[in-house]
Amino acid sequence: MFPFIKPTFKEQKVCPEEPYEYKLRFDGGSRGNPGPSGCGAVIYHNNKEIWADYLYLGTKFTNNYAEYSGLILGLEQALKMDITNILVEGDSLLVINQLTNKYKCKSDNLIPLHANAIELAKQFERIEFQHILRHKNKRADELSNKAINNVDFTVL
Numbered sequence: 241m242f243p244f245i246k247p248t249f250k251e252q253k254v255c256p257e258e259p260y261e262y263k264l265r266f267d268g269g270s271r272g273n274p275g276p277s278g279c280g281a282v283i284y285h286n287n288k289e290i291w292a293d294y295l296y297l298g299t300k301f302t303n304n305y306a307e308y309s310g311l312i313l314g315l316e317q318a319l320k321m322d323i324t325n326i327l328v329e330g331d332s333l334l335v336i337n338q339l340t341n342k343y344k345c346k347s348d349n350l351i352p353l354h355a356n357a358i359e360l361a362k363q364f365e366r367i368e369f370q371h372i373l374r375h376k377n378k379r380a381d382e383l384s385n386k387a388i389n390n391v392d393f394t395v396l
Contacts, residue, residue: 260327260368261286264314267331267380268297268306271388277301278391280383281314283321291317294383296391307332308353310384315360325366329377336371 268279280294297309311330318326330336337343338354339361345354361367374381 260325262323262326264318264326264328265377265380266310266314267377267384268303268310269384269388270301270303270306274300274302276388277306278384278387279306279310279313280380280387281310282379283314283318292383294387296387304334304350306384307335308350308357310380311335311357312353312360315357319360319363324364326364328367328369329372331372331374331377333371336369339369
């Protein structure tokens with residue numbers, strides 16, 4: 241039972257004893273599910289935050305859509321930063337299990353996001369997806385809430 245992406249992407253280096261210098265944590269949220277949604281992502285280097293961002297997604301997205309969006313936001317940034325080896329952590333068991341092939345992605349609105357995340361993951365030399373508990377994902381959660389809170393809904 242390895243939480244690593246299987247070598248279906250390309251030859252992945254699986255070295256559980258070798259720690260990752262870079263870590264990506266992501267989160268997404270929706271108020272109403274579907275409802276106003278936002279996502280956030282944080283990249284750490286040796287446990288120090290080096291990048292963080294959030295994105296408001298719109299008024300009619302689900303929590304799972306927002307979770308995937310946070311993951312994609314972070315993966316895209318990691319690639320821009322030329323990070324090649326990364327540990328990805330999120331509190332969405334659905335997203336993590338879909339990316340590690342424990343669950344199939346069957347939802348029509350998530351299939352394109354899942355495919356996008358898989359294509360991004362293929363660009364890393366080494367990538368691992370792990371589920372973490374919500375209390376360990378506070379910074380990414382804070383950012384996803386900030387995305388929603390910073391929108392003036394009276395003008396939408």
